[in-house]
Amino acid sequence: MRRGVRVAQLNGALSSIALKNIFFENTSRGYYSIVPHLSRMASGDPDNLKNRTLFTRPRCDARKNTGNEDVDDPDDIFSSPEHFARRPSTIDDEHRLEKLLKEVLAYRDTNVSSWIVESKVKILCSAYRYLLKPHKDGFLKVLACEHSVDHQMVCKAAKSLVGAQQEECDKFQVIKGEERLKNLLTPQYSWLFIHMGRLEKGVKFLVDLRTDVLTLLSELDVKDPSALPLQQLNLTLKEMLSLWFSVGFLNLERVTWKSPCEMLQKISEYEAVHPVRSWTDLKRRVGPYRRCFVYTHSSMPDEPLVVLHTALSDEIASSMKGIVSAASRMSMDTSAFPSMSGDPVVEDPNNIKAAIFYSISSTQKGLQGIELGNYLIKRVVRELQAEFPLVTKFSSLSPIPTFRSWLMDKIKAAEKGQTDILLDKEIEDLQAYLKTDNLWAELKRLFKTNGWISDIDLIRMMETPLMRLCARYLYLEKRRGYALDSVANFHLRNGAVMWRLNWQANLTPRGLDNSCGIMVNYRYFLEETERNSRAYLEKQHIATSDQIQKLAGAANALMKVTSKI
Known part of the structure; x- marks a missing residue:
């Protein structure tokens, strides 16, 4: 050598x-x-x-x-x-x-x-x-x-190009000057x-x-x-x-229990909405009456870029418990089919009428700002329509990640007399039930510890004001004209309708910490998505249901009374 x-x-x-x-x-x-x-x-x-x-x-x-x-x-x-x-x-x-x-x-x-x-x-x-x-x-x-x-070189090249144009040089020199300027920029x-x-x-x-x-x-x-x-x-x-990472270069893959172990491991690690608790939990999420789709890229074949979990049901679920119970409710009776008797859950395509997107997670922070999730939802809709022709209802069951944080800020403002978030009757009833002279301090303590969720009477008293405040947060609170809530902004940009608020939809510690257990359905009416998306992006108009409109209207009326005072 x-x-x-x-x-x-x-x-x-x-x-x-x-x-x-x-x-x-x-x-x-x-x-x-x-x-x-x-x-x-x-x-x-x-x-x-x-x-x-x-x-x-x-x-x-x-x-x-x-x-x-x-x-x-x-x-x-x-x-x-x-x-x-x-x-x-x-x-x-x-x-x-x-x-x-x-x-x-x-x-x-x-x-x-x-x-x-x-x-x-x-x-x-x-x-x-x-x-x-x-x-x-x-x-x-x-x-x-x-x-x-190199800004000095750019300025020099730009002056040279302007000079060449003023001297009416031939096109070849001008084009060469433009190419040089482009390279310097x-x-x-x-x-x-x-x-x-x-x-x-x-x-x-x-x-x-x-x-x-x-x-x-x-x-x-x-x-x-x-x-x-x-x-x-x-x-x-x-x-x-x-x-x-243009969508044309991405590969759609369905993840099942037979998928590579490494892919399943990453699906569990990257889950940002509903943490995976065990392999049994993960197996259920990729099993019957569930679909898990990911986008991958040929240069990163073992890395899911964005993950979409979908539940198949006979109706649009209003809670996470509803998603879990739907599988057992719709399963086929396998007694007449000895070959299937060992399967605890067998899909019956005739019962599947709705698809609920209950979790979508972007796994790579380095791809932030590059739209992948919206294309994944549209592609999955086509896949599900082909597999289940009877499916006509498409909706999300979405978290409201920062509602409780926003609520705590409003409680602090109300304590200082800067805003009203409760009706006089609600204040009186809560003060009497909680036996306190400092209602706002007590509410901050209850929401911080989630202590209110163990009291049935307090849950009943909290439902109306919290649902009203949540509608205000989702529908009325804006950032640069668009919805303040990031999840709402994502679905509304895709053309969904802010369809239904769901009380006690997610009572896990994370669900309570994020949004006091409230979740929201964003409904995708396929024939209206393009029109809704354009109205939101161009005119900041949010398509909503009557329920959201009524709750937001009550919140807006309370805000107007406060502003007059």
Whole structure:
């Protein structure tokens, strides 16, 4: 072998690990080496350590080889990612990575071999992954501030282009000037992102990179000098990912109990609306009278991007208990079919008349702002119509995540005399029942501890005011003209109707903490969705049912009385 070439010494115990030879350029010595490329387990990635294993199942191992890492010259700190796994990163590591970044970007306008560029970008990605958060933040600030657009060059090119037009130069010169200006207006890191996206697992790396950018932006003061460049970096990543994650490039998959164990594990971990309690619970959610669909991308085949859980029923459920009980209520009598006698629940397609979307979760923060959920709902509707022709009713059973938080703020305002949220009769009745002179303090305590839910009489007294206040929150409270509640805004943008508020629909601790147990149905009348969506987006008009209108009207009347006082 050529002088200077080093071959990593492999232990015989590693013979079962997949090996792949790659070339890389050793930046410190200026020669090329051939080294083994070792597959590593996804759980070895520090970024994945937070993904807990909720459940175990004897029939499979939730962990598998899912990615590759480069093993470079052991003398080079960036050559072996395992180096970072053994110790925390330092500010020196951050500076070395910034130096490598400059070196990689210097290849932009050269004819250097793509092998060299690829190997350098691989090392850059591997080293970044093992940085601690403070060092990642510092690197991102350097990337955004020092490797974006050269504004002086842009101004110079723009003046040159204007001069060429004024001098009536030939079209060829003008077009060349426009191309040069376009290239200068493209941030330098766009070229880097394109090369990162070409790597194996590179698209996932960019999704995670945008997650880091969004987290950093949420922590920065708006006056921070790096805030604006980071916003531009975020926008560049978003536009690039929007193209790569266009709905035409996504794959629809139905998840069942026979799906790969890794997919089932991730479905349980990513569930954001109704946490999965056990494997039995998960099995029910992908079993009879349920449908679980996910969107995946060819560059991230093992990662569900957005997950939609659907319940099949004979009517639109008004509570989570209603969804659970529907399966047993509609199941077929299998006594006449000996081959089915072992199945506790067997679907009867003739009983299925409604589909209820009770949970939709976006799993990748790095894809925030890229519309995937609305396309998934539309696609699932078509799939269900094809499978169950009798299904004519489509609705969500949605949480109201921040209603209780909003309610606590209104109680504090009412305590200060700034607003009225209860009628005089309601105040008198509650004060008498609770035997208190400070009603607002007592209400804050009851809602904070959920102590009211164990008192039947108090539940009855709370129903009318809470339902009225919830209608006010959903229908009247706005942000820039649109619904304040994020879930409401999502469904209304899709063309749904704010159809029904449901009392005591979710009495789990999370349901009580989020919305005092109230849930809402957003009904999808397929022939009206396009018109409703346009009315909401263009005129901020919310399509509602009579129930919502009546409750919101009562809340609005109380608000007007307060404003007059």
